[in-house]
Amino acid sequence: MNVSMELLDRAAAEEYASWFKALADATRIQIVSLLARRREPMSVGEIVAASGVGQSTVSHHLRILAEVRFVLVERRGTSSLYRINENCVSCFPTAADVVMGKPVPVAPACE
Amino acid sequence: MNVSMELLDRAAAEEYASWFKALADATRIQIVSLLARRREPMSVGEIVAASGVGQSTVSHHLRILAEVRFVLVERRGTSSLYRINENCVSCFPTAADVVMGKPVPVAPACE
DNA sequence: AGCCTTCATCGACTATCGTCGATTCTCGAT
C-alpha cells in the first residue's frame, strides 16, 4: 500500500482546515456568539459598538465569516445587516467528521 | 443591559478558539486523519515517513495536538507512540456549541 | 448639489505560525 493512500489528500485537508480557521480566532468567536444571541440581523456599527474592536477589524472578520457562509449579509440602504447562517452552523464539520474521513462540506452549498 | 453582557467573555472565546486552532492547519488534519485510520499507536518516525514533512515539524504539530488532548502520547523505550484520544474527539466543540453558548470543554477533562 | 452616515478597502505594522536544519536529550544496547 502506497504511503499516499494512508494520507488524507492534501487539498481535502486544506478545505477542512479552512473551516476550522474561520473559528480559530477569539474575536470571530465573539462575533458569531453575539450574532447568535440577537436573533435579528445586526449592522456593522452595532457589532463594532458591542465588540470593542475597530470598525475595519470587524469588517475584516465579517468578510472571513461570510466567505465560508457562516454569516449572511444583506444590504439595507447604507448599512449591511449580518446574521448567522443556521444551515452553515449545522453543516460545519466536527472533529469526528475529520477522523472518520467524512467528505468535506463545500461552503457555498450550505446556503 | 450592559454591552459586556452581550459579548461572550473574552477568556471563554479564546478557549473556544484554541480548540479550533488545533485543527486549523492542513498538516495537523492529515496527522489526525492518519492516526485515526491506523487504529494502533504510531511512532513519530512512522508519522514523519507518511506525512512528508520534517521530523521537527511533525513533533511540533504533535505537541499542539497533545496540548488539547486530541492525541495521547506514551513513551515506549526510545520512541513515543501517539494515538487518537477518542474522548477528546467527541467532546470537541461544534459550531452549534459556539452559537448556543455551550460552556467550553476543558481540554484536560477529556482524558 | 452638497453633506453626512455607513461600511468596505487599502497600507502599514506587529504578532503569530509553519517549516526547516541543527542541536540536545533520553534511552537502550554494546
Next chain:
DNA sequence: ATCGAGAATCGACGATAGTCGATGAAGGCT
C-alpha cells in the same frame, strides 16, 4: 562508559493573520 537511534527543543526564516488609522465608495438627507 560509550555509542547510536529516536524524538524534543532551539534558532531562524518566510509567510500569514489580526489590528489599526486613513481613505474611498455607496446611498440617504436637506
